[in-house]
Amino acid sequence: MRPRLLDLCCGQGGAAVGYHRAGFDVTGVDLALKRQPDGTYVDDKAIPARYPFEFIKADAFEVLADAEFMARFDAIHASWPCQAHSVASKYKGTAGRHKDLLTPGRAAMQAAGLPWVIENVPGAPMRADYLLCGCMFGLPGLRRERWFETSWHGFDLNMSHDHREPVITVAGHGPPSWVREGVSVPVTTADWRRAMKIDWMTRDGLAQAIPPAYTEWVGARLLEHLESEAAAA
Numbered sequence: 001m002r003p004r005l006l007d008l009c010c011g012q013g014g015a016a017v018g019y020h021r022a023g024f025d026v027t028g029v030d031l032a033l034k035r036q037p038d039g040t041y042v043d044d045k046a047i048p049a050r051y052p053f054e055f056i057k058a059d060a061f062e063v064l065a066d067a068e069f070m071a072r073f074d075a076i077h078a079s080w081p082c083q084a085h086s087v088a089s090k091y092k093g094t095a096g097r098h099k100d101l102l103t104p105g106r107a108a109m110q111a112a113g114l115p116w117v118i119e120n121v122p123g124a125p126m127r128a129d130y131l132l133c134g135c136m137f138g139l140p141g142l143r144r145e146r147w148f149e150t151s152w153h154g155f156d157l158n159m160s161h162d163h164r165e166p167v168i169t170v171a172g173h174g175p176p177s178w179v180r181e182g183v184s185v186p187v188t189t190a191d192w193r194r195a196m197k198i199d200w201m202t203r204d205g206l207a208q209a210i211p212p213a214y215t216e217w218v219g220a221r222l223l224e225h226l227e228s229e230a231a232a233a
């Protein structure tokens with residue numbers, strides 16, 4: 001039987017597809033709300049429509065506290081929102097407007113008692129057990145570094161970055177203005193899909209996602225960890 005992974009803050013499923021390829025059955029949980037320019041929220045219909053596995057619209061903290069629900073799973077992944085930690089928010093001076101969910105999220109995952117993986121942006125308040133980028137996975141045009149902290153203190157010697165070719169930025173609603181001004185060809189959603197090797201997401205979904213290649217690799221490490229725990233039991 002395939003091990004079962006709970007994918008918290010799942011978005012449209014970039015992380016999910018990588019774990020599925022690594023050998024997990026995946027269930028996603030997301031609030032699926034979209035912030036409007038006036039600060040109110042509406043349902044984000046693209047998340048349940050595009051997420052490729054079982055999807056539950058819920059608060060990640062509530063499901064982590066539900067012991068009966070958590071008994072369905074063997075491991076947890078969480079992509080807590082990065083806006084409080086991202087370079088773009090720090091550059092724009094908006095980071096303080098966003099709550100750090102990663103720190104209380106880690107505590108809630110720890111309390112749930114299952115092996116876990118947290119993914120976030122460089123500079124987030126976490127230990128980077130694995131530091132991954134598109135250039136390490138045959139996605140040479142993609143400069144998208146992401147950190148992964150694991151409950152088992154994973155360790156690996158990774159290759160360094162290699163971005164000699166022109167790179168693409170997948171963020172916000174397009175490349176930042178200081179890049180856009182120097183770009184003669186518009187960067188389309190199709191360009192983002194090609195760069196991330198993701199063909200099922202909207203532009204908003206892509207801007208928040210990680211390429212499945214990252215979690216296919218992390219998922220293989222998680223499987224090894226689950227197997228070594230089972231052997232030691």
Ligand SMILES: C[S@@+](CC[C@H](N)C(=O)[O-])C[C@H]1O[C@@H](n2cnc3c(N)ncnc32)[C@H](O)[C@@H]1O
Pocket residue numbers: 008009010011012013014015016029030031032033058059060061079080081082205208209210211
């Ligand atoms: C970085 S995105 C996830 C990207 C996704 N892991 C992927 O690879 O495609 C973060 C997601 O967290 C969701 N979110 C924020 N707070 C949440 C909460 N308390 N419970 C569940 N989901 C939440 C947002 O709706 C958003 O879709």
